[in-house]
Amino acid sequence: MSRKWLIKNGTFAVLETDRPVIQGYMLVEGDSITYIGEERPEGVEGAETFDGKGLLFLPGLINTHGHAAMSLLRGYGDDMVLQTWLQEKMWPMEAKYTAADVYAGTALSVLEMLKGGTTTFLDMYDHMDEVAKVVEESGIRAVLMRGAIGLCSPEEQDQKLKEAIAFAQNWQGKAEGRITTMMSPHSPYTCPPAFIEKFVQAAHDLGLPMHTHMSETRTEVEQNVNDYGVRPVEHLRKLGMFSRPTLLAHAVHLTDEEIEVLASHGVTISHNPGSNLKLASGVARVPELLKKGVVVSLGTDGPASNNNLDMLEEIRLAALIHKGVSGDPTAVPALEALKMGTEYGAKSVFLPNTGKLAAGMKADFIALNTEQAHFLPRTDFISHTVYSAGPKDVEHVWVNGKQVIKHGACLTLDEERIRHDAQAAFEGLLAR
């Protein structure tokens, strides 16, 4: 496509409460959307056109928590108690990961994410230069950070902090602006308080937001109370984390008071329903969080605890489980769930120019093929997207104005090589 092009005959999910879907036109110039509306815009005589017939255009999906390289461990351990799974399966294998393994696993995950309509993902891991390389090459947008576990010597802690700072500085705004960075101590239960405070200080110095795991399991909340006399929200607040813009992953176990504190500090949440169910962590209090005005977005978590990277599934789970568990069929309506996967995702990773189909937004969007049985009858495209659509309904994907998926195939990555290399990397880990 040229620098300026016009989609006609499209159905666009603008996700406004009174008018969630419109029929019409969308104009893209360079990396941005410059017009969307029912009328053909003026001054587009020279623009290339794209026929949107039979397609539903949505903002690109935003996956706000994960560890992409863990795709190499997909199916390597399932249906186990969390500590056994971590200690006997995940950690011994992850200890063997090289930079090449992180590249191979991340490439596999980015391929799956792009094909399933995810245009932005957050990644917290090690060997992050490799992750950033995959982002550069694939054309996806990403929010990246070196996740640091502080259960080690002071020297190692310093080394990790330095790595996190260097990575955040080196990559901020790179890849045509598609990469942004954050500071990320792994969690209150794997990081001593002083270590967390150093990350908070670095975030202040660099002007970056914070991200960490919090209150994923009941046990870790109890441990926090035992170790520090307070629950995790108060613990992190006292360490100054919420003085920076902060995104917390999981936040399954929260009291009413904790929800108030999160709301009053503008802390955002990455809800990971698939991972929380699979690891039996529990069901987060999403309806209460939303009611209190907390921005709640969606993440898959790592592909070893999900075990896929299908954001449409997370959207559907968010819409389904809170109804079933609360007994209230109006809890998390379809439109709200879809916003959690798009608009609220953008807000929660502090990318205000993404997550919506609107003039002035970055041109990160996807097109679903609606000429299929499960999209009929044409009653409510928001409902169909949330309750019926799957990743392979994604026909086209654009990020930053550039097409990366066309008729389901990836234009930027070599699929066959990535699949081959991922299998080889896994076999290498097993053999070492």
Added chain:
Amino acid sequence: MSRKWLIKNGTFAVLETDRPVIQGYMLVEGDSITYIGEERPEGVEGAETFDGKGLLFLPGLINTHGHAAMSLLRGYGDDMVLQTWLQEKMWPMEAKYTAADVYAGTALSVLEMLKGGTTTFLDMYDHMDEVAKVVEESGIRAVLMRGAIGLCSPEEQDQKLKEAIAFAQNWQGKAEGRITTMMSPHSPYTCPPAFIEKFVQAAHDLGLPMHTHMSETRTEVEQNVNDYGVRPVEHLRKLGMFSRPTLLAHAVHLTDEEIEVLASHGVTISHNPGSNLKLASGVARVPELLKKGVVVSLGTDGPASNNNLDMLEEIRLAALIHKGVSGDPTAVPALEALKMGTEYGAKSVFLPNTGKLAAGMKADFIALNTEQAHFLPRTDFISHTVYSAGPKDVEHVWVNGKQVIKHGACLTLDEERIRHDAQAAFEGLLAR
């Protein structure tokens, strides 16, 4: 394919506990599987061969509860309280359904089911001759019954009972044996006791099993106690239903004692996790049912309350939600969830020759394309199927030895016509 053909290079999900997957060969003769094993069978010199490389063969999925024609109302009402949804949305539209509408809606659903790997479905509805016609034409296997609501005059009740009996007699064993029938009063809360007893008597006379909705919502259980002094399980037991082989849909709200009664009578359950979550009915006690030896299978329920017919999603939900809600990550392991969608499905609809890949079974099976990112690495194909696979990973489908889906396209139905007719039927319902 000829009458006798051999799959080579295949990966077969035989779902045995000690060996869930084997590599090797499967021989199909006519409508049956006659061999499966790691060694090439003898005496197959003349057989046509099919290269199974890159494919995972599974028993066809079995959807044990639904109302296929309700696909015409998909997305017509969502995220509403059950009674409002029924009274203001579903029932007024369903009252206008003609035989042609049932045909159009059922064809749309069967198309979606076949493409998603479902080879057998149960259907309880009205105008059942139309449903049977779709089954005949499409090549799918089905367990069909005229569902009867008894909240009407004695004359209407008699008429419905006669229709149910006539349908069951006329279609039993038809469509090359692909159709079997059952007797189905709608539910204890929509059928007076005497009406249910007449269905039980008819089932005895015809030698047929019984099917009904039971204990889907807490309210309906309370109403049963108010009206009849006992909970639904005891109510149905006293009416003689469990003297016939019986499949109950939903069974969300059960006491320990009720589970014991169901187990001791060999009653089977169709668990409908997607519908139960979406309608906020609650979470069925599946781990307890399985522990007591009750056969629990999976159903989508009607597409207006799901809103899709994706059995892989029901399998995944069954594996996920019981972990998350119970706090036990070993609740409903992946292999058990997959059996619920296949082997236990066959048992629960009383089709002992389906639901497994084994010699002597009907040749109802599907092939997933595993040469994709979300099936890597090749660690555990059962885990990948349950936690990562989607309906469009279904590459081929065979029912009764005949291929009905080839490379994702339906060989037996005219997809474009069906989609067009379904939309027209919905618009007709709206306009009338």
